[in-house]
Amino acid sequence: MNRRILMASAAMALGLAFGGGAQAAGMDKVKACFVYVGPVGDGGWTYQHDQGRQALIAEFGDKVDASTFQENVPEGADAERVLTQMALGGCNIIFTTSFGYMDATNAVAAKFPNVKFEHATGYRRDSENVSTYGARFYEGRAVIGTIAGRMTKSNKIGYIGSFPIPEVIRGINSTYLHAKKVNPDVTMSVVWAYTWFDPAKEADAAKALIEQGVDVIVQHTDSTAPLAEAAKTEGVIGFGQASDMKEYKPSPRVSSIIDNWAPYYVKRVGALLDGTYAQVDSWEGIGAGEVEIGEITDAVPAEVKAEAEALRDAIGAGTYHPFTGPINKQDGSAWLADGVTAPDGDLLGMDFYVEGITGDIPK
Amino acid sequence: MDLGGINPAVLVASLMVASVPIMLAAIGELVVEKAGVLNLGVEGMMIMGAVCGFATAVETGSPFLGFIGGALGAMALSFVFAVLTQFLQANQVATGLALTLFGLGLSSLMGQGYVGIKPPLTDVVPFGPLADLPVVGRILFDHDPMVYLSIAVIAVVWAVLKFSRMGLILRAVGENHDAAHALGYKVTRIRVLAIMFGGAMAGLGGAYLSLVRVPQWTDGITAGAGWIALAIVVFASWKPWRVLIGAYLFGGISVLQLNLQAAGARIPVEYLSMSPYLITILVLVIMSSGKGRSAMNAPAALGQNFHASR
Numbered sequence: 011m012n013r014r015i016l017m018a019s020a021a022m023a024l025g026l027a028f029g030g031g032a033q034a035a036g037m038d039k040v041k042a043c044f045v046y047v048g049p050v051g052d053g054g055w056t057y058q059h060d061q062g063r064q065a066l067i068a069e070f071g072d073k074v075d076a077s078t079f080q081e082n083v084p085e086g087a088d089a090e091r092v093l094t095q096m097a098l099g100g101c102n103i104i105f106t107t108s109f110g111y112m113d114a115t116n117a118v119a120a121k122f123p124n125v126k127f128e129h130a131t132g133y134r135r136d137s138e139n140v141s142t143y144g145a146r147f148y149e150g151r152a153v154i155g156t157i158a159g160r161m162t163k164s165n166k167i168g169y170i171g172s173f174p175i176p177e178v179i180r181g182i183n184s185t186y187l188h189a190k191k192v193n194p195d196v197t198m199s200v201v202w203a204y205t206w207f208d209p210a211k212e213a214d215a216a217k218a219l220i221e222q223g224v225d226v227i228v229q230h231t232d233s234t235a236p237l238a239e240a241a242k243t244e245g246v247i248g249f250g251q252a253s254d255m256k257e258y259k260p261s262p263r264v265s266s267i268i269d270n271w272a273p274y275y276v277k278r279v280g281a282l283l284d285g286t287y288a289q290v291d292s293w294e295g296i297g298a299g300e301v302e303i304g305e306i307t308d309a310v311p312a313e314v315k316a317e318a319e320a321l322r323d324a325i326g327a328g329t330y331h332p333f334t335g336p337i338n339k340q341d342g343s344a345w346l347a348d349g350v351t352a353p354d355g356d357l358l359g360m361d362f363y364v365e366g367i368t369g370d371i372p373k
Numbered sequence: 374m375d376l377g378g379i380n381p382a383v384l385v386a387s388l389m390v391a392s393v394p395i396m397l398a399a400i401g402e403l404v405v406e407k408a409g410v411l412n413l414g415v416e417g418m419m420i421m422g423a424v425c426g427f428a429t430a431v432e433t434g435s436p437f438l439g440f441i442g443g444a445l446g447a448m449a450l451s452f453v454f455a456v457l458t459q460f461l462q463a464n465q466v467a468t469g470l471a472l473t474l475f476g477l478g479l480s481s482l483m484g485q486g487y488v489g490i491k492p493p494l495t496d497v498v499p500f501g502p503l504a505d506l507p508v509v510g511r512i513l514f515d516h517d518p519m520v521y522l523s524i525a526v527i528a529v530v531w532a533v534l535k536f537s538r539m540g541l542i543l544r545a546v547g548e549n550h551d552a553a554h555a556l557g558y559k560v561t562r563i564r565v566l567a568i569m570f571g572g573a574m575a576g577l578g579g580a581y582l583s584l585v586r587v588p589q590w591t592d593g594i595t596a597g598a599g600w601i602a603l604a605i606v607v608f609a610s611w612k613p614w615r616v617l618i619g620a621y622l623f624g625g626i627s628v629l630q631l632n633l634q635a636a637g638a639r640i641p642v643e644y645l646s647m648s649p650y651l652i653t654i655l656v657l658v659i660m661s662s663g664k665g666r667s668a669m670n671a672p673a674a675l676g677q678n679f680h681a682s683r
Contacts, residue, residue, distance in 0.1 A: 048592075049591070050592075051484065051488045051592040052591055053488055081592075199634075200634070201631055201634040201635050207593065207596070208596040209591055209596065210391075210596060210598065211596070214387070214627065214631050218631040218634070218635040221379075221380065221387075222632075233591050234589055234591065238491070238587055239587075368637060372642070
């Protein structure tokens with residue numbers, strides 16, 4: 011008797027494991043939920059994730075309930091509470107859209123094996139039901155860097171960083187390398203704002219950079235405040251970040267790097283609906299349409315625009331990798347030999363500046 | 374003097390601008406607390422001021438009307454607080470926190486149509502040749518009117534509290550509302566007016582953020598400035614001129630650390646970022662220890678509700 015129960019439960023557990031792992035049956039209706047780090051009206055990062063959410067509704071109609079989202083969720087213990095609430099509330103798939111939700115996502119995912127968790131820009135997949143996804147923003151930064159290097163008259167580029175994490179450091183390196191390539195005299199100042207979204211602080215950072223003679227500002231924070239600050243000074247340009255930020259066209263916003271999450275969200279929810287869903291570690295770029303370069307305005311000379319677009323197309327087609335050797339690290343030691351492209355592992359854990367950038371990465 | 378490539382005149386000028394929102398909100402809250410009311414809803418009132426000011430300025434095309442609109446919007450929200458705490462005797466701490474949450478949500482709703490719009494620019498006060506003076510011109514004569522107004526408000530509040538009968542009554546209400554009531558002062562009315570003054574100042578501060586400092590509307594634009602304003606009131610031990618110092622200190626350090634980074638100075642910015650808070654803690658410790666106790670200066674009836682029947 012005991013043995014039979016044991017066998018039965020073992021079989022059931024096996025069945026659950028397979029059923030849960032492969033979702034072979036598919037689903038009739040999926041409830042997709044979203045956790046946002048900022049407000050949907052930030053005009054940047056969270057706005058774009060919300061566009062992806064709306065794309066789900068447009069794509070699947072009645073088959074998807076994507077009406078549940080929570081804005082301004084702090085990265086930390088609160089996120090865990092929100093996630094638990096969503097999992098208990100019947101969400102089938104939950105997208106956690108900021109790096110700082112990593113611990114919370116994995117902790118809650120372990121408790122709800124039947125709910126799928128998708129963590130943006132993370133790298134930890136502790137249980138079967140956690141997938142991670144990111145976009146190769148550094149590909150877009152290469153294009154932006156090229157424009158920045160061509161456009162600067164003072165040869166000083168300012169970069170507003172959020173937090174010193176690999177994602178941001180990659181962007182700084184990619185921007186610098188490509189600015190340097192077209193303009194050997196270029197120098198770059200990095201200011202760490204220690205926030206993803208604080209318009210006043212971002213404006214102050216932009217102001218501080220402009221006072222130092224910077225005339226091209228690249229930002230890796232989410233609000234449009236640096237562009238608004240750039241608009242106050244003649245001749246200073248910047249780029250839209252995460253979202254197109256088109257209201258600052260044609261100048262100071264001369265181009266932008268746009269996160270387009272819609273293709274990924276549609277793909278994943280579609281997979282859940284038709285039963286082909288499986289754990290992934292997705293990292294797509296310009297080629298897959300996840301990273302887009304916003305319209306390059308007339309403030310940029312035609313030949314620079316053509317050069318930037320050619321670079322964009324080469325990256326998209328896979329014929330050019332933004333991190334192609336020879337590249338040295340900041341301390342002069344060799345990183346990539348001539349013609350070698352950077353392995354993803356190096357990129358994902360990037361914690362060093364490339365040669366030529368001054369300043370230290372805060373620890 | 375040269376701080377690693379930073380022009381001190383420019384630095385002082387930008388810290389004066391950076392401090393305006395928290396200074397206005399803090400001086401308003403100071404008056405509220407002097408009247409014995411603890412309104413923790415400064416953040417909510419600021420953001421209401423930011424969105425109302427922005428909307429008014431965009432619709433009318435006048436930044437001046439925008440600031441008035443911001444002050445009125447935040448004042449309306451503070452009136453909600455006044456009704457709840459002064460007439461309905463709700464708990465002030467809880468009501469204040471709720472006010473912040475309410476303000477954040479309502480402003481987000483009201484601001485839906487204003488995302489991505491540029492407001493009319495607020496001009497610098499024309500001082501003519503004075504603005505061209507070296508150093509001094511950049512620091513003193515090259516600002517928008519609100520910078521001067523914020524300092525003027527501090528001076529007026531100081532003078533009123535210290536020298537006028539009105540200030541004396543306000544302080545009496547804040548120190549001992551029962552005694553003030555026995556003397557025949559209208560405790561509730563005075564407190565409601567103080568709360569609304571606090572709301573108007575917070576609204577001006579918020580409108581300054583969305584109209585001058587950033588200048589645009591985005592959800593959550595105040596990003597915690599209201600809480601810093603509350604801390605400054607304590608830091609200032611309820612003295613107006615110390616509010617000015619506190620605001621410059623808090624605003625100045627945040628500007629200074631960004632400037633140091635931009636100039637490539639190799640100092641750890643983390644320490645600089647935390648220093649205002651460390652100083653606040655230090656001041657609190659010194660003030661609350663034995664001898665300094667009386668200098669702590671907190672209004673005795675702070676946070677206590679008043680009802681005439683008691």
